[in-house]
Amino acid sequence: MSDMSRGKTVAFRGGGFAPKPQRWIGVFVFVTLILLAEWGTRSGWITALTLPKPSDVFDTFRELYESGLLFKHLGPSLSRLVVGAAIGASVGISVGVLIGLFSYIRSGLVPLVAAIFPIPKIALLPLFVIWFGIGEGSKYALIAFGTFTPTVVATYGAVDNVDRTLIRMGQSFGLSWWSIVRKIVLPGAMPGILSGLRISLAIAIILLVAAEMLGAQYGIGAYILEAGSLYDLERLFAGVVILSLLGVFVSFIIGMIERRLLGWRS
Amino acid sequence: MDIRLDAISHSYDDFEVMRDISLDISSGQIVCIVGPSGCGKSTLLRFIGGLERPSRGRVLQLSEPPEGCLNPLTYIFQDFALLPWRSVSGNISLVLDDHGIRGKAAQGIIDDVLARTKLTDFAKALPKQLSGGMKQRVAIARALAVNPAVMLMDEPLSALDSQTRELLMDDLVELWSRQPFTAVYVTHNLAEAVRLGHRVVVLSRRPGQIREVVEIDKPLAEREFGDADLDRAQKHLWQLMRDEARAADAELINV
Numbered sequence A: 001m002s003d004m005s006r007g008k009t010v011a012f013r014g015g016g017f018a019p020k021p022q023r024w025i026g027v028f029v030f031v032t033l034i035l036l037a038e039w040g041t042r043s044g045w046i047t048a049l050t051l052p053k054p055s056d057v058f059d060t061f062r063e064l065y066e067s068g069l070l071f072k073h074l075g076p077s078l079s080r081l082v083v084g085a086a087i088g089a090s091v092g093i094s095v096g097v098l099i100g101l102f103s104y105i106r107s108g109l110v111p112l113v114a115a116i117f118p119i120p121k122i123a124l125l126p127l128f129v130i131w132f133g134i135g136e137g138s139k140y141a142l143i144a145f146g147t148f149t150p151t152v153v154a155t156y157g158a159v160d161n162v163d164r165t166l167i168r169m170g171q172s173f174g175l176s177w178w179s180i181v182r183k184i185v186l187p188g189a190m191p192g193i194l195s196g197l198r199i200s201l202a203i204a205i206i207l208l209v210a211a212e213m214l215g216a217q218y219g220i221g222a223y224i225l226e227a228g229s230l231y232d233l234e235r236l237f238a239g240v241v242i243l244s245l246l247g248v249f250v251s252f253i254i255g256m257i258e259r260r261l262l263g264w265r266s
Numbered sequence B: 001m002d003i004r005l006d007a008i009s010h011s012y013d014d015f016e017v018m019r020d021i022s023l024d025i026s027s028g029q030i031v032c033i034v035g036p037s038g039c040g041k042s043t044l045l046r047f048i049g050g051l052e053r054p055s056r057g058r059v060l061q062l063s064e065p066p067e068g069c070l071n072p073l074t075y076i077f078q079d080f081a082l083l084p085w086r087s088v089s090g091n092i093s094l095v096l097d098d099h100g101i102r103g104k105a106a107q108g109i110i111d112d113v114l115a116r117t118k119l120t121d122f123a124k125a126l127p128k129q130l131s132g133g134m135k136q137r138v139a140i141a142r143a144l145a146v147n148p149a150v151m152l153m154d155e156p157l158s159a160l161d162s163q164t165r166e167l168l169m170d171d172l173v174e175l176w177s178r179q180p181f182t183a184v185y186v187t188h189n190l191a192e193a194v195r196l197g198h199r200v201v202v203l204s205r206r207p208g209q210i211r212e213v214v215e216i217d218k219p220l221a222e223r224e225f226g227d228a229d230l231d232r233a234q235k236h237l238w239q240l241m242r243d244e245a246r247a248a249d250a251e252l253i254n255v
């Protein structure tokens, strides 16, 4: 076997470039950062004005929960989020599909969408208050408007990317126009639409705070803004944590929908 | 159902793709179309199926399609064109739904075509779970489900490895022997052409023109892998095509 012992193992140079989910690492990062902040604020090298103590934030959160105020704030916020995002996303998906399918609508609306996309929707809040009233209407409108544009862009991009050979196949079997849209275009565009929704819904949460700037007594956004104006950092952070959790929750829900609807992807 | 191509010519803007193609396709025959790549085979097939219109000339349907024919001109595509989000039987019910065939009637047809293509056990599988050969068999089953008068096949075996190709050719011959169908079969593989074609139409390089139509009389069921007279026919086809293919190849480089 001298032949073998003389040989040199070929150096391995493959592998990598394929990140795999590692279950607990994310939690570990969160916990480490929080512990670091707690240690820093306790030992004093982070001053109380820079960052509140995580344990104080947690206490504030518990008080909020025990006093029942949490749900008083969360209720209106969630309903604003759900109604606003539902309107924005459904109108956005419909308009996006129309842009993806019809030349005239495409030529007419793509520049318009490009024009309204970069407008900071927050700047339009006073206008919405005039149009839709200081009550819930203006809040729904702001969130809906903010969700609408990214959804439109994601949707027509997704429709553009549907495999044309599948559409030709549908035509070659004599499928009706409506069948082709319903059974080929929409399911084919679903991956793109859902990843667009991830972004749109995050934007909806961002706009929630803006929407509650005017004429809101209760709501997570109103709570954060009040705490911010009083420099009450514990409450500010408690509110921010709620928004973060909301974001994680929304992303989890979309992940679930993706697993259910997009199991066919290889 | 007989089909006649009447003096078909076509250009995309200034780009001439084919010139004056006339051809009769008669019932129960498989007509193979071979030619160098880019000579307009796929385009011609799209004209026959009504997916595109030629600049000049017409495609004529010489007789009414037979009774019970849901989609007279039915394609089988090179890349299968299965909906990845539908199961095998879902892909077949897709094309039945629009003809108003649902429920029990649809199930009957689906069971029948799956049995004919030996896919009965895979009715619930998704396309991603199937091998290339099985995917193409699903596409064939889907085409059979609408009871076509003419099957339009665009390099249906080109995406498959050679063993799978042999198996599927056997399957096609078996299907045809049991119930002769009419087909226009586009391929660049001459072995497929002599194995499956009653007539082989050789196109020249772009602009595609008919160079020769080769008749192969031997019955499909008697043709075998490595048959001497098939080899002779294949050699003859290759001689016709060699210069065209070489010239076409050089042209692509010049573009």
Ligand SMILES: Nc1ncnc2c1ncn2[C@@H]1O[C@H](COP(=O)(O)OP(=O)(O)O)[C@@H](O)[C@H]1O
Pocket: B012, B015, B017, B035, B036, B037, B038, B039, B040, B041, B042, B043, B044, B206
């Ligand atoms: N929609 C189109 N627009 C412009 N040129 C096209 C189009 N479709 C095909 N062609 C051109 O026409 C020629 C014939 O194409 P095709 O029929 O696909 O050839 P084949 O299938 O024989 O390889 C090619 O040179 C191709 O580039």
Ligand SMILES: [Mg+2]
Pocket: B041, B042, B043
């Ligand atoms: Mg082709």
